Amino acid sequence: MKEATLLVFRGDSNGGQTIAYRVPVAPGMVVLDALHHIQGHLAPDLAVRWNCKAGKCGSCSAEVNGRPRLTCKTRMDDLPQDQPITVLPMKSFPRIKDLVTDVSWNYRVNRKIPPFEPRKGVEWKISQLDVDRVQEFRKCIECFLCQDVCHVLREHDKQEQFAGPRFFVRIAGLEMHPLDGRHRAALLKDQLGLGLCNITKCCTEVCPEEIRITDNAIIPLKERVVDEFYDPLTMLFRKVRGQ
Amino acid sequence: MAGVPTSLPESRLGSTLRGDAWWMEILAVVIVLGGFGAYATLRAFENAYYFWGPYLSPFYSPLIDPQHHWWPFSPALLILVGPLGFRATCYYYRKAYYRAFFFDPPACAVGESARRNYRGETAFPFILQNVHRYFFYLAVLFIAFLWRDAFRSFFFEGRFGVGVGTLVLTLNVSLLSLYTFSCHSLRHLAGGKLDCFSCATFGRPRFAAWRVSTFLNERHMLFAWCSLVSVGFADFYVRMVACGTFRDLRLL
Amino acid sequence: MTTNYETREHDVLVIGAGGAGLRASLEALAQGASVGVICKSLLGKAHTVMAEGGIAAAMAHVDSADNWKTHFRDTMRGGKLLNNWRMAQLHAQESPERVRELEQWGALFDRTEKGDILQRAFGGHTFKRLCHVGDRTGLEMIRTLQDRGVQQGIDVYMECTVTRLLTDGGRVTGAFAYWREAGRFIVFKAKAIVIATGGIGKAWRITSNSWEYTGDGMALAYEAGAELMDMEFVQFHPTGMVWPPGVQGILVTEAVRGEGGILRNKAGERFMEKYDPKRMELSTRDVVARSIYTEVKEGRGTEHGGAYLDISHKAAEYVKKKLPSMYHQFKELADVDITKGPMEVGPTCHYMMGGIRVEAETAQSTISGLFAAGEAAAGLHGSNRLGGNSLSDLLVFGRRAGLAAAEYAKRASASSFDNSQIDQAEKELLAPFSNSGTESPYAVQRDLQEVMQNLVGIYRTKEDLEKALVELGKLKVRTAKASVEGSRLFNPGWHLSYDLKAMLIVSEAVTLSALARTESRGAHSRIDYPNVDPVWEKKHNIIVRESGAMKRRESPLEAMPEDLQQILAEDRS
Ligand SMILES: Cc1cc2nc3c(=O)[nH]c(=O)nc-3n(C[C@H](O)[C@H](O)[C@H](O)COP(=O)(O)OP(=O)(O)OC[C@H]3O[C@@H](n4cnc5c(N)ncnc54)[C@H](O)[C@@H]3O)c2cc1C
Ligand code: SF4
Ligand code: SF4
Ligand code: FES
Ligand code: FES
Numbered sequence A: 001m002k003e004a005t006l007l008v009f010r011g012d013s014n015g016g017q018t019i020a021y022r023v024p025v026a027p028g029m030v031v032l033d034a035l036h037h038i039q040g041h042l043a044p045d046l047a048v049r050w051n052c053k054a055g056k057c058g059s060c061s062a063e064v065n066g067r068p069r070l071t072c073k074t075r076m077d078d079l080p081q082d083q084p085i086t087v088l089p090m091k092s093f094p095r096i097k098d099l100v101t102d103v104s105w106n107y108r109v110n111r112k113i114p115p116f117e118p119r120k121g122v123e124w125k126i127s128q129l130d131v132d133r134v135q136e137f138r139k140c141i142e143c144f145l146c147q148d149v150c151h152v153l154r155e156h157d158k159q160e161q162f163a164g165p166r167f168f169v170r171i172a173g174l175e176m177h178p179l180d181g182r183h184r185a186a187l188l189k190d191q192l193g194l195g196l197c198n199i200t201k202c203c204t205e206v207c208p209e210e211i212r213i214t215d216n217a218i219i220p221l222k223e224r225v226v227d228e229f230y231d232p233l234t235m236l237f238r239k240v241r242g243q
Numbered sequence B: 001m002a003g004v005p006t007s008l009p010e011s012r013l014g015s016t017l018r019g020d021a022w023w024m025e026i027l028a029v030v031i032v033l034g035g036f037g038a039y040a041t042l043r044a045f046e047n048a049y050y051f052w053g054p055y056l057s058p059f060y061s062p063l064i065d066p067q068h069h070w071w072p073f074s075p076a077l078l079i080l081v082g083p084l085g086f087r088a089t090c091y092y093y094r095k096a097y098y099r100a101f102f103f104d105p106p107a108c109a110v111g112e113s114a115r116r117n118y119r120g121e122t123a124f125p126f127i128l129q130n131v132h133r134y135f136f137y138l139a140v141l142f143i144a145f146l147w148r149d150a151f152r153s154f155f156f157e158g159r160f161g162v163g164v165g166t167l168v169l170t171l172n173v174s175l176l177s178l179y180t181f182s183c184h185s186l187r188h189l190a191g192g193k194l195d196c197f198s199c200a201t202f203g204r205p206r207f208a209a210w211r212v213s214t215f216l217n218e219r220h221m222l223f224a225w226c227s228l229v230s231v232g233f234a235d236f237y238v239r240m241v242a243c244g245t246f247r248d249l250r251l252l
Numbered sequence C: 001m002t003t004n005y006e007t008r009e010h011d012v013l014v015i016g017a018g019g020a021g022l023r024a025s026l027e028a029l030a031q032g033a034s035v036g037v038i039c040k041s042l043l044g045k046a047h048t049v050m051a052e053g054g055i056a057a058a059m060a061h062v063d064s065a066d067n068w069k070t071h072f073r074d075t076m077r078g079g080k081l082l083n084n085w086r087m088a089q090l091h092a093q094e095s096p097e098r099v100r101e102l103e104q105w106g107a108l109f110d111r112t113e114k115g116d117i118l119q120r121a122f123g124g125h126t127f128k129r130l131c132h133v134g135d136r137t138g139l140e141m142i143r144t145l146q147d148r149g150v151q152q153g154i155d156v157y158m159e160c161t162v163t164r165l166l167t168d169g170g171r172v173t174g175a176f177a178y179w180r181e182a183g184r185f186i187v188f189k190a191k192a193i194v195i196a197t198g199g200i201g202k203a204w205r206i207t208s209n210s211w212e213y214t215g216d217g218m219a220l221a222y223e224a225g226a227e228l229m230d231m232e233f234v235q236f237h238p239t240g241m242v243w244p245p246g247v248q249g250i251l252v253t254e255a256v257r258g259e260g261g262i263l264r265n266k267a268g269e270r271f272m273e274k275y276d277p278k279r280m281e282l283s284t285r286d287v288v289a290r291s292i293y294t295e296v297k298e299g300r301g302t303e304h305g306g307a308y309l310d311i312s313h314k315a316a317e318y319v320k321k322k323l324p325s326m327y328h329q330f331k332e333l334a335d336v337d338i339t340k341g342p343m344e345v346g347p348t349c350h351y352m353m354g355g356i357r358v359e360a361e362t363a364q365s366t367i368s369g370l371f372a373a374g375e376a377a378a379g380l381h382g383s384n385r386l387g388g389n390s391l392s393d394l395l396v397f398g399r400r401a402g403l404a405a406a407e408y409a410k411r412a413s414a415s416s417f418d419n420s421q422i423d424q425a426e427k428e429l430l431a432p433f434s435n436s437g438t439e440s441p442y443a444v445q446r447d448l449q450e451v452m453q454n455l456v457g458i459y460r461t462k463e464d465l466e467k468a469l470v471e472l473g474k475l476k477v478r479t480a481k482a483s484v485e486g487s488r489l490f491n492p493g494w495h496l497s498y499d500l501k502a503m504l505i506v507s508e509a510v511t512l513s514a515l516a517r518t519e520s521r522g523a524h525s526r527i528d529y530p531n532v533d534p535v536w537e538k539k540h541n542i543i544v545r546e547s548g549a550m551k552r553r554e555s556p557l558e559a560m561p562e563d564l565q566q567i568l569a570e571d572r573s
Helices: A031-042 A104-110 A128-138 A145-149 A165-175 A185-190 A202-206 A213-230 A232-240 B023-046 B075-079 B081-088 B091-100 B126-152 B164-181 B184-192 B203-217 B220-242 C019-030 C068-078 C085-104 C137-152 C216-224 C285-297 C316-322 C324-334 C389-411 C420-434 C441-455 C462-481 C492-516 C562-569
Strands: A003-012 A015-024 A061-064 A067-070 A085-088 A095-097 B003-006 C005-015 C035-038 C155-157 C160-168 C171-179 C185-195 C234-241 C262-264 C307-310 C343-352 C370-372 C539-546 C549-556
Touching: A003 A031, A015 A031, A031 A085, A031 C441, A061 A145, A067 A145, A067 A202, A104 A165, A104 C137, A128 A165, A128 A213, A128 C137, A145 A165, A145 A202, A165 A213, A185 A213, A202 A213, A213 A232, A213 B126, A213 B184, B023 B075, B023 B091, B023 B220, B075 B081, B081 B126, B081 B220, B091 B220, B126 B164, B126 B184, B164 B203, B164 B220, B184 B203, B203 B220, C005 C019, C005 C155, C005 C171, C005 C389, C019 C035, C019 C137, C019 C185, C019 C389, C035 C160, C035 C185, C068 C085, C068 C562, C085 C137, C085 C389, C137 C389, C160 C185, C160 C216, C160 C420, C160 C492, C171 C420, C185 C216, C185 C389, C185 C420, C216 C370, C216 C492, C216 C539, C234 C285, C234 C324, C262 C285, C285 C307, C285 C343, C316 C324, C324 C343, C370 C389, C420 C492, C441 C462, C441 C492, C462 C492, C492 C539, C492 C549
Parallel strands: A003 A085, C005 C035, C005 C185, C035 C155, C185 C370
Antiparallel strands: A003 A015, A003 A095, A015 B003, A061 A067, A061 A085, C160 C171, C171 C185, C234 C343, C262 C307, C307 C343, C539 C549
């Protein structure tokens, strides 16, 4: 049987190193299968998160050969066969152990977002054409790969000022909800740091759900912030209409 | 299971475990965008060879005060701010040059240079990117002038005709139009700003408009590059014909 | 003994943050209780997130003839009348309201032309009944509940595993748990506890379930003295992936058949014509799973031992819109484009109909202070669950459990328990570190999965089941000796050593019950007893712990009231 070498990070918040493991390769195998093989036969204490093994839960995020990926959707045969495969934990989050990182920051950010609140007196009739646009954002499986790759967090550590692409996606889903009555533009500008995003699109590149994060969520939100705060004409227009 | 004490890469400019040629993309942007910038600067200051027969270079259109009654410099400098500002604040180009010229980031999951106080688009100068939609309004004006120029290029001393230059100018303005009308700001204004298409006044037509602009918008990057090349080439062609290096071929 | 643990106190403690747990929490919170929720994974990663096809509710948006009575009848017939009729009734009556509630909390379902929630066909449902969001309905549901919960102020304890319920004179008053991350201990004091820990599928080799589904909740309740019921009814979903090996068992949603997918064998025959000519592919899951199994067994299976499931006769765009995640799943994991060619599918262990015995109205278990909802509870589905009836189950009975638990907590005295239970729980949990054995828990788990897969699968016999009991006994001994390497810091091997214990308890309960039920009904098929036996139509199998050992009892079904019997008898077609 063919074999592959994996260089897997072993260590915790105090540091660590990558360790080489030889793993037999079966047809159609994904990196998570290889990690499970290591767990089951070579290193039972290897810490890995996973649940669905089908790209639905967003638990198994890591960096494979330098790229943020879901390990359950990364096929071994898509990676160069002749070199070892490096598997590291997500870089933007504090390490706990091996491939497991502390993603609790994300849950704290989520709490800052005002929930859905229906406009007064809505009838619960919604047209599919309104649903289509928003459903894209609701596909998010919270793998946090976009958070991991975003340089504002990864390189500039702006966790305090910046919510990150995942939560811009979530807010886009709320703001464009056909029945939602709240406005979150001020929050986006002042507290969630939408302006720190320089639309360099790495989040879009890594999203396993193929959500077009930058084009469909972030830029439209930036335009909404412009409406509210930077466009004198719209601001005037709104004043006149008394909105 | 020999331990290979491989330390994790430090964050330095360019540090990454990616094995692919991630720098190709920024190299291409540097060459094309840089080349265009250099060429456009030279041409803007050249103040010569910008028209021939019915052809007017897009760098000089609309042509203002070519006789220097009140503006002593190249007329291109008067109008340059329009197209330049439009492209400089374009959401797509922003991505391209933040990556290629500011290394912010150089590529995805690739390290940046030593920490500095990153402010993104929240502070001067980049906070000015928020005016993009005004440049869009201006750009529409320019597009109108360029269509007029393209139209005029069909008439050689009052007679209908088609030269290579006619095709070059027409193709150029077509690509520029595609670029302009695939703008994110337009997509927003057309309908993107609505939360509920089915409940807003004129919701349906605006939904349709939003759909069309979304279709174009998905190809915005493509149009951005094509129109950049075409506008450079259109100017180059006019210049070469105007200074006599090329002869414009009449097709009709 | 180390008494090194933190303590938290809540009126209502919910174990499990899937649909049932979250819905229970929201309801308890609405009643003014202080609520804590515990889950083994991160918030939002429970099985509910993987549910694809939809949520069954007789809203009659697509088929206006639908109503709760038909839904009730479908559920009862699907479960071969072993269902708790009161639960089936409440479920059918209340699920439309629960779905509407989700929408009011921000969920966005696919729509009909008129702007109502769209519904699709599913196996065993007379009408188009499943409200859905493409094929990611569970994701929409869990996000909606989770975001609301977080906003409303539920305390969530993520990556924390409960290993023991603490009791005080027959009443459940707390729980002992460890943090998966640091390996430290935490003790919860609670006036009422809701178990919503889901199923047990990880005890089988081929399963659609994740590592979480080790039957913890049932084992916890069992150890605390509560009764388990109908444990022999394990649902094998007819369509799991069979190739490549790494993805074996991963679910192919029933929505594929709901949207018109056709099953064929190697020879290209639409074999469901033989087994259920009337309902064909949309027959109930037990029937379809057995049909595929039989086709394969008799040599008409596909290359990798499955059947073909084909949706490629539908327009490619339609398939991508209605089944996007199936499209991607096959494209990326199996190199199959389902808009062009068939999928290979075979049965996979999927859902547990049995579980903790509860009272219909309040979801209270047989011991006081303990409630259960969702897949961990038994009753609603009888001997076979209809697709889509689980998500609605979570909402209906999650809410009822939360409500009843909060009310119970209002009346109950403060929590107290004897601390020796904590010492014992600690000792038990830490044992694998000092065990002298050399075997890893992973090896034991692999063997357990083989035993259950081969001996307690779709078709069962007396010999197999008896053999399984012997094997389980050996595995218990090996588990007790298994040792783990490394530290307490996020150590999956160690975590598994506890999960194994729970899996062994539920596996034994399943096997014991299956051995006793000498008939074939719903998901339980005995080769040696191929027919339904009217005597067994009146009895539940009950599993309970007595003086340290597992005991099986039988308990008669409650008589169904006249009006429900009439509904059931209507339209016998
Ligand atoms: C792939 C797939 C597709 C499905 N599709 C459908 C469908 O289309 N329609 C439908 O109706 N049903 C479907 N089902 C079934 C349905 O999703 C599940 O039955 C349902 O989600 C179970 O919900 P629950 O709330 O009971 O448990 P879960 O959502 O599984 O939650 C269990 C929770 O308990 C926690 N837990 C477990 N043990 C412990 C412990 N010891 N300590 C602390 N916490 C613990 C877990 O961490 C988790 O948070 C599907 C199931 C699967 C696997
Ligand atoms: S586009 Fe914005 S949010 Fe996305 S990765 Fe780049 S900077 Fe971060
Ligand atoms: S937006 Fe995409 S990349 Fe980001 S968390 Fe959601 S699914 Fe993952
Ligand atoms: S395990 Fe669920 S996304 Fe990979
Ligand atoms: S022109 Fe590029 S976004 Fe407006």
